[in-house]
Amino acid sequence: MAVLTAGLLVFHRAVPNSVGRVGSLLEAFLPWLGLVVVVLLGLALLRRSATALLALLLPVAAWAYHFGGLFLPGATTGAHDLVVVQHNVSDENADPAGTARALAGASPDLVALEELVPAALPVYEKTLAPDYPYHAVRGTVGLWSKHPLAEARLLDIKPRGITESWSRGLRAVVRTPRGEVAAYVAHLPSVRVGASGLASSWRDESAGLLGEAIAAEKRKPVILMGDLNGTVDDRGLDPLTSRLNVAERGFAFSFPAGFPLARIDQVMARSAAVGHIRTLPATGSDHLPVAARVRWHAARS
Structure with a gap:
């Protein structure tokens, strides 16, 4: 054994x-x-x-x-270029205002959200507006920023087998004091575990489309934030992990919130390093938020 x-x-x-x-x-x-x-x-x-x-x-x-x-002890303070928070807020979240306040309380530069529903979106916009005057939403994903955003557009990562309306990708340029960065927000399809094993074909296909989009991205650095429905060890995310740096420190298991077993909420980067990643306290979602520090000067292309 x-x-x-x-x-x-x-x-x-x-x-x-x-x-x-x-x-x-x-x-x-x-x-x-x-x-x-x-x-x-x-x-x-x-x-x-x-x-x-x-x-x-x-x-x-x-x-x-x-x-x-x-x-190993990682730097939780000190040199960094951006602090980012990633959170699947859940389409069944009964307290979107409290969730938004909790995320803003971590003082990140960027907040990436998934499972935004029309009824809750105005609450997130109103609650986050004082600290995050710039935001872009496409479909059910959104990005809130302390810095100006430009070139926000929908990112098509929809698998061929999904026929209904489905918009879960966003790309924007963040104009930070240290320069511009391409920011991607994505929510890959869910996986299911059953008697026949793991059903992940849609997730894998969507990861491939997202990987192709990032490979074609001409800007540097690039930050990807999202609910990827997979861990960094899962070969289904190879189109992403082969192109992007993953967190150097921390487990940050994020799902399910009641008893976290895996980190499927990810922060990855190209031409930048993702330092320590950690979970934030539970919100009204079935995921835990994750926060990470991203730095350009320790980047690996």
Whole structure:
């Protein structure tokens, strides 16, 4: 079991995705393989087995190599160019005003929101207006900014199989004191886990369209904020993670809000580095908000 756990951690990309997308399902919960190590440690101590304890060094080393760096102390203050907040506010949120106030309380430069419904949108606009005079909304996603916005437009990331009205992508230029940055806000299709495995084909297709749009983006830096319905280890998000830098520190599990199991709300960047990412207190949504610091000067192209 120790060798198998270590193998899954190191070679998770070798787990096939052809049947039930088992590979993506494993990668969505990859950090939780650390619990297997804890169980095996208890069994090894119970049996007083030196061999079992030595075998456990394999998964411990594999887990520490893959995730240990996320625990290292990161700069929560100091040099940065933008502080951003990403939040799926939920189309069933009963307290949009309280949610907006909570997000503004974190004092970010940018606030990206998803699942904006017509009834709640005026509340978000009114509540955020004093601190965020610039905003753009396309479909059910929006971006609020302390800095002027330009070139805001709808981003078409709709999968072919969806026939109803569906607008979940936004691209705008943020004119910051340090220069212009292309900001993307996206809400990828949901995934479902059932008896046949993980249903993620629409999510994967939408991620591909979003990745193509970012690849064609001529401006630098680029920041992507959104509910991507996938973790950074999930190969379904390869069109994005292969082009963008992900958070360097922090787990920030954001979903579900009641008992967070995974971070599917992401902040990524190109020609910029995403430092420490953290969750904010729960709002009226089934997601937790995440906040991250983005810096240009430590960028990796």
